[in-house]
Amino acid sequence: MDTSKICPKFEKAMSILSKRWTGLVIYQLMEGPQRFCTIESSVGISGRLLSDRLKHLENEGIVKREVFPETPVRIEYSLTEKGKDMEPLMKELESWSGEWIKEEETVEN
Amino acid sequence: MDTSKICPKFEKAMSILSKRWTGLVIYQLMEGPQRFCTIESSVGISGRLLSDRLKHLENEGIVKREVFPETPVRIEYSLTEKGKDMEPLMKELESWSGEWIKEEETVEN
DNA sequence: TACACTTACTTACGAAAAGTAACTTAATAA
């Protein structure tokens, strides 16, 4: 039997994307720096999980968190270079989904 | 507040990839048609989940299941056109992981 | 002064999904 394994770096990369919501959060941040509530409403994730995912992505060095001490305080999340460098990947997924996903397969329907 | 939503087709595509193991199973099948136990050992997934994921991927039209009535029976899983068309995406993830994931971030370590 | 409102979270808890291990079915091999 073939016991060759998948490249561990690829495996790690895929494990980031294959955690629910993380891919969409990264994709949403491609639009530019955004605050918590904006991501929450456009991605459709709950605060509890968004909080968790943003912490993970910060630890992975994909997302940066910045506090602006205005009143009320503004906190912005943005992509680091590592995160921005996922853009070609996101473009590929965009074009794949455009070609292969039908309207009626969509979650809305 | 910005309430614009993410493209539903993209969302659906990401939901396929963001289910644990599916991305790795697809990636593994890029190597060519393979049987259950080969995928199981190279991806490192349990039979219970592999069985589930292959069924899902078949329903999505990404994977094809073929039975060869030899003795013992041989069952091969392979990618459909829809599945094969994810190759550019996988290549992008490969190159991103090659550039940004360090050895020590890997699951093995 | 008291009360409501907003942002960015956190806590609590029931439900769903994942992980592990043992079991099954069918056929051949020792």
Next chain:
DNA sequence: TTATTAAGTTACTTTTCGTAAGTAAGTGTA
């Protein structure tokens, strides 16, 4: 007869998710 292999399935425990409510810090309104 017993063992082995492939391709799963079942049973059970642990982890993760989803929903809703709560919190802290500051502002605005009555």
